[in-house]
Amino acid sequence: MYFDYRHTKIIFTLGPATESEEMLREMIVTGGVDVCRLNMAHASHEWTEMVIKRVRKVCAEVNRHVAIMMDVKGPEIRTGDLPEPIDLEEGEVFDFLVNGDRSGLEEGIRGVTVNYPRLHRDVHEGDTLLVDSGLVRMRIEEIMDDRIRCKVIIPGPMGNRRHINLPGVKVNLPALTEKDKADIEVGLRHNIEFFALSFVREANDLDILRRHLKSHDSEARIIAKIEDQSAISNLDEIITAADALMVARGDLGIECPYEELPLIQRRAVKACIQKKKPVIIATHMLESMIEQPIPTRAEVTDIANAVFEKADCVMLSGETTTGKYPVECARVMNRIARQVERSRETKDYENIPLNKPKAKMLRAAVHLAQDMNKAGIVVFTRSGYLPQILSALRPTRVPIFAFTDQELVFKQMLLMWGVEPFLIDFAEDSETTIKAAFARLYSGRIEWASPGDWMVVITNVLVGEHIIDSIQLRQIE
Known part of the structure; x- marks a missing residue:
């Protein structure tokens, strides 16, 4: 394998x-x-x-x-555009204008607009205001009707559309x-x-x-x-x-x-x-x-x-x-x-809470695959639910081969730990689908498995008039 x-x-x-x-x-x-x-x-x-x-x-x-x-x-707060970047100085008084108009700047005080017109209603004097991933730190000194006046504590450059952080402040965006x-x-x-x-x-x-x-x-x-x-x-x-x-x-x-x-x-x-x-x-x-x-x-x-x-x-x-x-x-x-x-231990896996019988069956499948040593898990799904639970169990060195006939689900499973998804057509007969899945594992762009390898197959089977969930131990032919 x-x-x-x-x-x-x-x-x-x-x-x-x-x-x-x-x-x-x-x-x-x-x-x-x-x-x-x-x-x-x-x-x-x-x-x-x-x-x-x-x-x-x-x-x-x-x-x-x-x-x-x-x-x-x-809900992101950013500064507006500036005619040119500003190099802030320590101790400088700096204004953030909430009305979007830089023409209202007072003489001798530099400032920039912000994209959130209610910012002055969410902050308090003494709050910390950080700009550009915290590279610039300011303290809010005064709150006015159209601006927030700050004092520069840690100076740095102020450019266009810089992100603003307000640690501990809940903004109402x-x-x-x-x-x-x-x-x-x-x-x-x-x-x-x-x-x-x-x-x-x-x-x-x-x-x-x-x-x-x-x-x-x-x-x-x-x-x-x-x-x-x-x-x-x-x-x-x-x-x-x-x-x-x-x-x-x-x-x-x-x-x-x-x-x-x-x-x-x-x-x-x-x-x-x-x-x-x-x-x-x-x-x-x-x-x-x-x-x-x-x-x-x-x-x-x-x-x-x-x-x-x-x-x-x-x-x-x-x-x-x-x-x-x-x-x-x-x-x-x-x-x-x-x-x-x-480097992980072969028998290592997560002991997560599983309440539903089907979920407990998946834990048994992981046990079996890891005990087999070099066995994979094959699962069939239309929602991604079963592969997601198998993924959460984090079976060590056991690949989870998830087969679906839904293109959206196929791509969504690409986010899941340990899950290798495949898009195939499902046949009415489960045995035909299983054989098609096995063939896909050893005949595709990557040879995921070879004839003779063991697979723990999670599928449902028809017993009389009832469909039941099953775990099968199968060898690829």
Whole structure:
């Protein structure tokens, strides 16, 4: 059986460095990426439509498919445009104008507009205001009718459309903005598989997005990005409401004390596995490789820790949008994940709570596959439910081959740890479908298995007039 098998999935963010057909081919075939992320904070609708079509064209040509995730901005606060960048000075008084008009600046005081006209109603004097991933720190000194006046504590450059963080402050922005809805409309037209919502604060934020998708008859899955203290306080209910979770460590590390970030990450991964939801670790994973061809040793350890924690996915952002070495970044993640996964104990798997009889049957299937030593699991699904539970059990060195006749489900399973999905036609007779699945395993682009290999097959069989769930131990002929 084919055993050089990576369970941890790789997400890359599409940008100028990777948007050409040639680079997409390299990322998909050589880099082995599983999901393509579109960051709508920096994307036009024209570009988005173009690259969605391009990704799918390249996938068809190379006969290897990736899922598409649209990352919508959510309730984000940004500065407006400036005639030229400002170099702030320590102790300087600086204004943030909430009415969108820089002509109202007082003489001798510099300032910038913000995109949230109610910002001055949500903050208090003494609050901390951070700009551009925390590189600039200010303290709010005075709140006026049309502006917030701050004092610069840690100076730095102020450019156009810089992101603003307000640690510990709950802003009353809507969970889904008009821009988000317009962006989502583009994704809906092209039936993309995932929508990631930024700055999720509570479960209701996800319910709003889910109702919006349902109103457009979309079965796309929702990924909740946790990025502030509110999300951490409501973590369990957010995971329950979401289809998957992304630990977005950039803003999260600004909004929360940075020394707590590793503990938050570990807690989030563990909670997602227990709730049988995929979890993504994102941001700054290979930041140095934006400019350098090899990773720092700390970055290697960071990725390894995410794999040791059994996160479903690791994600690349700036490394593949504007970086000089995007394919090398994917290769680095590949190498680290495979090496760490090979080091795990053979009989190691997650002891998650399973209440339904069918779910308990899946645990028995994992036991059997691991006891067989070099057996795979074959499962048939139309919803992705059974592979998702098998994935949450995290069977060591046991590939989960999931077969479906639903194209959307096929691509959505690309996010799941350890699941290798296949799209096939289901026959009326289950035995015909099983044989077709076996043939696909040893006759495709990759030889996943060979005749003589053992498979634990999870399927239903017809007994008299009843259909019952079954576990079969089968040898490929």
